Amino acid sequence: MNLKEELESLRLKVIEEIDQINTLGGLSQIRVEIFGKKGSITQALHGMKDLTPEERPVIGAFANEMRDALSEQLEAKKQELEEKVMNEKLSQETIDVTLPGRKIKRGVLHILNQAREEIENIFLSLGYQIVEGFEVEIDHYNFERMNMPKDHPARDMQDTFYISEDIVLRTHTSPVQARIMEAHDFSKGGLRMISPGKVFRRDTDDATHSHQFHQIEGLVVDQGITMGDLKGTLEFLIKKIFGESRDIRLRPSFFPFTEPSVEVDVSCFKCSGKGCNVCKHTGWIEILGAGMVHPEVLRMSEVDTDYSGFAFGLGIERITMLRYGINDIRDFYNNDLRFSVQFT
Ligand code: FA5
Numbered sequence: 001m002n003l004k005e006e007l008e009s010l011r012l013k014v015i016e017e018i019d020q021i022n023t024l025g026g027l028s029q030i031r032v033e034i035f036g037k038k039g040s041i042t043q044a045l046h047g048m049k050d051l052t053p054e055e056r057p058v059i060g061a062f063a064n065e066m067r068d069a070l071s072e073q074l075e076a077k078k079q080e081l082e083e084k085v086m087n088e089k090l091s092q093e094t095i096d097v098t099l100p101g102r103k104i105k106r107g108v109l110h111i112l113n114q115a116r117e118e119i120e121n122i123f124l125s126l127g128y129q130i131v132e133g134f135e136v137e138i139d140h141y142n143f144e145r146m147n148m149p150k151d152h153p154a155r156d157m158q159d160t161f162y163i164s165e166d167i168v169l170r171t172h173t174s175p176v177q178a179r180i181m182e183a184h185d186f187s188k189g190g191l192r193m194i195s196p197g198k199v200f201r202r203d204t205d206d207a208t209h210s211h212q213f214h215q216i217e218g219l220v221v222d223q224g225i226t227m228g229d230l231k232g233t234l235e236f237l238i239k240k241i242f243g244e245s246r247d248i249r250l251r252p253s254f255f256p257f258t259e260p261s262v263e264v265d266v267s268c269f270k271c272s273g274k275g276c277n278v279c280k281h282t283g284w285i286e287i288l289g290a291g292m293v294h295p296e297v298l299r300m301s302e303v304d305t306d307y308s309g310f311a312f313g314l315g316i317e318r319i320t321m322l323r324y325g326i327n328d329i330r331d332f333y334n335n336d337l338r339f340s341v342q343f344t
Contacts, residue, residue, distance in 0.1 A: 133176035141175035159202035169200035173217035181301035190222025214316040221309030230310035258291025288314035
């Protein structure tokens with residue numbers, strides 16, 4: 001058998017092999033067996049060296065054509081087998097689109113954040129800006145600028161976590177008053193802001209007290225601000241939160257940074273003022289502290305003497321407990337889903 005005949009019989013054999021193979025692994029085996037270093041065609045072509053110079057280009061061209069044709073057939077078979085594998089996979093992996101989907105459990109915003117957002121929205125509607133303060137504050141802003149110099153007895157009202165002699169965990173949101181008055185450009189108009197955030201006191205934790213809780217500070221400073229503005233604003237707030245039929249009452253009180261100072265009560269929403277266990281039979285529930293900004297506080301913040309202002313500070317936990325009849329402040333912080341999901 002001459003080389004051409006040898007190649008031709010090889011070609012027919014390989015074509016038959018390709019035709020019969022039905023796995024991708026088997027196909028790549030055939031590729032190696034014919035084109036590999038020790039493959040049958042490679043071996044056969046070693047015989048080229050024994051050909052005459054006239055035969056060599058003719059047989060060479062025949063061998064090249066044959067190799068190209070076989071490569072094409074191998075490739076075509078490969079695609080056919082890959083398609084077959086894919087179809088088998090797809091038929092096993094069919095998705096039943098009629099099955100009901102798995103429910104994704106949605107969380108809810110914590111009730112204290114819901115309350116904060118609600119109060120923020122009330123004040124945004126009145127044109128207030130929302131200001132963020134520092135939870136770690138310097139003594140200067142937390143106390144001194146709030147008219148509580150060192151050794152002032154009023155400091156005892158807010159038992160304090162000291163980080164160092166001059167740095168404290170703020171005991172109330174009131175230091176934001178001094179910071180914002182300092183930063184505000186009064187030549188462009190008055191100031192209306194609220195500032196919500198965490199505050200800290202060395203109080204013993206019980207049903208109504210926590211060492212960490214939330215307050216919202218309010219401050220308005222402008223020309224001609226009076227106690228009437230304070231009362232009207234708080235009335236608006238309380239009616240929005242507790243309902244239109246609620247009344248408020250101002251009682252004289254004391255804060256070093258306001259003068260006059262008041263405690264603000266709301267008429268009891270359980271008994272509407274008749275007296276019950278919620279309002280301790282007084283008909284009123286204490287809700288926040290407030291007052292006209294003390295002239296000394298304005299002076300320290302370098303606000304012109306023809307400006308006056310009011311300020312208030314409320315505890316978010318307290319308002320939320322009253323509103324929903326929550327008996328223990330610690331329920332807010334326990335992360336018990338049975339509690340949290342009630343406020344969707
Ligand atoms: C203040 O903190 C003043 N800075 C409020 C203020 C601002 C008055 C501006 C005037 C002008 P007081 O210590 O009363 O005031 O606290 C305010 C509210 O925080 C209280 O009414 C109460 O609701 C809440 N509160 C106080 N201590 C705790 C505590 N340990 N746990 C939970 N809530 C508390």
